[in-house]
Amino acid sequence: MKNLKLTAVCAVLAGSVVFTSCIGSFALTNKVLDWNKQLTNNNFVNELIFIGLHIVPIYEVSILADVLVINSIEFWSGDNPVAAGTVKEVKGDNGKYLVKTTEDGYSITKEGEENPVELKFDEKTQSWNVISNGESYEIMKLNGNGTVDLNMQNGSFMNVNLDAQGVMAARHAIMGNTFFAAR
Secondary structure, rough: OOHHHHHHHHHHHHHHOEEEEEEOOOHHHHHHHHHHHHHHHOOOHHHHHHHHHHOHHHHHHHHHHHHHHHHHHHHHHHHOOOOOOHHHHHHOEEEEEEEEOOOOEEEEEOEEEEOOOOEEOOOOOEEEEEEEEOOEEEEEOOOOOOEEEEEEEEOEEEEEEEHHHHHHHHHHHHOOOOOOOOO
């Protein structure tokens, strides 16, 4: 019996070496995460931005772009187009999208359309906004008193303290009982 266990362990270890694959570096998703981490030195603000970027499915889109397009390009060419700083073209079910990193956020344009969807940080008002067809939707506003006004899906605002309890309350209000790890 001991010999069988040893054989099984050896087979699994040999298989792990033989059947390894390249899953890619997820450069776009890591850039979004790194960008979020560098915004402030306050972990609670970064966590609220992280939650906001899940509401406006930025993380979900970046992961999908990495999985379907960018990591495949990296695998076959050996170069990651995001890591190299080249133009990021993402192919989705509805066509191609051009994702540009701007000075104050991101701009996403669907091929054949003129109006991009933008995610921008307004330094003057200290707020994150989604802009589409000339209309702006505020996701959250950073207050100077250690709180953030988080715009909920129903249009109401939730004032969140920048501490662990405030972040948990925001998570619960936005995602219900579903939780995601930020790191």
